[in-house]
Amino acid sequence: MAAIMSVDFENCFILTFLCFFSFLSYSFIFKKPKNSRRGRDLPPSPPSLPIVGHLHLLLSTLIHKSLQKISSKYGPLLHLRFFHVPIILVSSASMAHEIFKSHDVNISYRGVSANGESLVFGSSGFLSAPYGDYLKFMKKLAVTKFLRPQAIEQAQGVRAVELERFYANLMEKAKKKESVEIAMEVMKLTNNMIFRMIMGRRYSEARGYAERVMELTIKSFNLTKKIFFANMLRSMFEKLGISLFNKEIMGVSREYDELLERILVEHEETLEEEDQDKDMMDFLLETYRDEKAEYKITRNHIKSLFVEIFLGGTDPSTRATEWTMAEILNNPNILEKMREEIDTVVGKARLIQESDLPNLPYLQAVVKEGLRMYPPLPLVLRAFQESCEIKGFYVPKETVLVVNAYGVMRDPDSWEDPDVFKPERFLDFSRSGQEEQGMKYIPFGAGRRGCLGSHLAYIVQGTTIGTMVQCFDWRIKGDKINMEETLAGLVLTMAHPLKCTPVPRLGPFGF
Template identity: 25%
Template sequence: MFRDIQIPSLNCHEDLPLFTSLVVLVILLLLNRYWKKMSHTSLNDDGILQLPPGPWKLPLIENLHKLALAVGSLPHHFLTDLAKKYGPMMHLKLGQVSAIVISSPNLAKQAVKIFSYRPGLLALEIMSYNYSGIIASPCNGYWREMRKICGLELLSAKRVQSFSSLREEETWNLVQSITQLSQPINLSEMIFSTLNNITAHVALGKKCKHQQEFTSLVHETIRLSTGFGVPDLFHSIQFLHHATGTKSVLEKLHGKMDMILVDIINDHKQVLQSQRTAGEDHLQEDQDLVNVLLQLQESGELQFQLTTNHVKAVTLDMYFAGSETSAATIEWAMLELLRNPRAMDKAQAEIRQLVAGKRKIQEADIKKLNYLKLIIKETLRLHPPGPLIPRQANERCKVNRYDVPSEAKLLINVWAIGRDLKHWGPNADCFEPERFQGYSIDFRGTNYEFIPFGAGKRICPGLSFATIIVELALCQLLYFFNWKLPNGTKPQELDMTESVGMATRKRNDLNVIAIPFIL
């Protein structure tokens, strides 16, 4: 949910010609400026900065040629390959961005304690109402207060439990929908639809007439939110924001989303007014996020002025992070189980033994499903929702023995850490849930070799909310159906290619045959 946003791949089919031409243009325009700065940027009061090792740099464009050559590959894969050559802490210079990439648990532990700010990105600036949300806001008093509010009012154990009937209803609807469709089915599409329904209910309310359009706009925004786009690599050159067309598209998307949010907020205000008129002026346990924020806004009890833009930004945060990450995890878990029939059989045997005879599964039924929890852990290790955790240095500092320049972007490669042979053994790339058997390691930010939800101050506050949804949905799918691949496809032939997006989901939808087992 409010997890660390990953930096997705370049959109190679659309951006490459424009990217190349713009790089050439930037070189010509900034030749004099870069030339003058080259002899000064690596100097400080003590002499030369001791930067981490990294690839050799070309004059002026520095490591941009590496990025251009990597177009078409995902950044976390590309950076993992570079780290094998240059080490677990390396330095890249990409346009105007000085990037420090970390690929080891020990260095990640140091980094999250030092860096709590997020790097500025064009998409975040526009879509979060100038960094007014929790995801994009700097670590200041407002951010701490809003995170506390969300933790207490929306994501506490009590509040998470209050939405249990909603989760049970929506995952049961998923089961019923599967049985009514001709085979094979697009399981990816159905999983993401279910998670969107749950998130829309929690964030926007029970009857959101704008849900389909809003979801479509969110998905388009995610597709365009790239940390490696030209405007983000040359952030101070304003005309590039317009020349690429990215800013214009984001502003149009934002305008449409803003109109929907205004309509939703006005509807909520009318309902709240009606409740007060009827003498129901209190906060219900199952209130959606917009209601919670509006009542806090009206109460005046906060230490800062909670504006309507704040309400919009935090609501967008919930919607952005609440559905994509959980749905992607369910999708990858099903994919890995299809590729590993033995694990699938073991999971189904455990579920069907402990939940035998049930017509509907409730959240209380899944507490004793130990092997299912191992499957989810192993899925998160291999397919973390946000494979790159971005941070930014506010001032010059040191990590390990190396200098980190002021305003440098720090990227923690969670994907690489989760596949590190030193910590996970020679079969680190293999799906083996049993590796967690009797192993107390957890994903709550204390074991840095396993941080799919981040760590430190910015760890995902919605971790418990996301986990229970993933457990319940997987339990329903494995209990009520047996699964086969269509057209004689063999498990080892399944496409494992990842897609561009806020959550690293499967690039191509997963189509499967669902055979009812218990109905």
């Protein structure tokens, strides 16, 4: 409860400060815009207020739900304004399909660089980079080196070891009858998997690098909402020589920089060793040293990329797993169907493995349904680099695009009983073609800036949830788990973290 109150206070303080500040400086900062529409109409817009525009419609901390409510009343394509910032809000599959199909290159810039020097969403980052040579080069490197099917398969052993440790840790908790906070246990697992996949096997726990990365990742996510506000209102405050939250952002960036520089140096010292498997860091260092590379990357490029991998792969995946486990425990019939499938395919003598997933369609459907109802990042943010027309409406250059993925995937026009957890819907959904699916299902974004690691995310979530279902019963307080939502930064989070006590069902498997 204290955490929720602090989030509400922070939001109210920021909103009150910005409204008061804007009122005092309105005549200095804002001028009446010129007629940039050239006689063409902007998309429909709800009634707005002077100065703040439509910000009063977002007084709830659940921004995605506020935007869903606005769209259900005024339509799936809307023009909004937060102070001086123009926004296009999209909340339907058909409208998202139109935009990503016809304007994908134009909206390929996220526009989230709040501080150019920071390693956290700074100018050297992959996520904030405009669509150009650097982005194309790094995507090519990722697809051909890090995320190609062979590379993912080669790292299967690393993930299996961490999954076994996860199981053993839960078994120890079960023996002691200790309550478990699911999110924290899953975050440790996911963080360790990612760390070992990209940094290699050489790092022992004695160095504490993985734990330190997880601490910094949590710090970074606590800053995401502030970074979002800083970015949205950057131009306004730059005129007054004010940099919002710069001290906090750069503080975390410096901590990342010191840790990653140490790891880079250690990798450089052993890069020439021939009988070691190369990891992601080794490949990037080789590219950094290659004078003939298509694009000359810097050390900051490497560091920023790793920061964003941890940000994108740890907390969002953790929250998705937590939400899905909560729904499973709230629906005993679903739990039983999952166990019946796992017991039939895997048996009771060994732990579930990644190679089992293709033969577990119901488990896969449960994972997908969890992502549909609780997308880790409920809002997909982009920016129009050039003016364009959408469905006959004019969209000015540099307008922010907000696709409400949460609203799209709970749209009653696209989904039957959208607020009900029904994994069965994906048993039929997976058989339909992409054109039929359209943009109904976008938990990892869409277009050329969609998440490159979605396939790996499905694997990790599938084996993690499969292990918890296969090996343990779970005792909860009360009859049902509270599914109230909140936002931690911009990540969809349970307002009441899922805590339950594991009870051994199968095992031990001898790990």
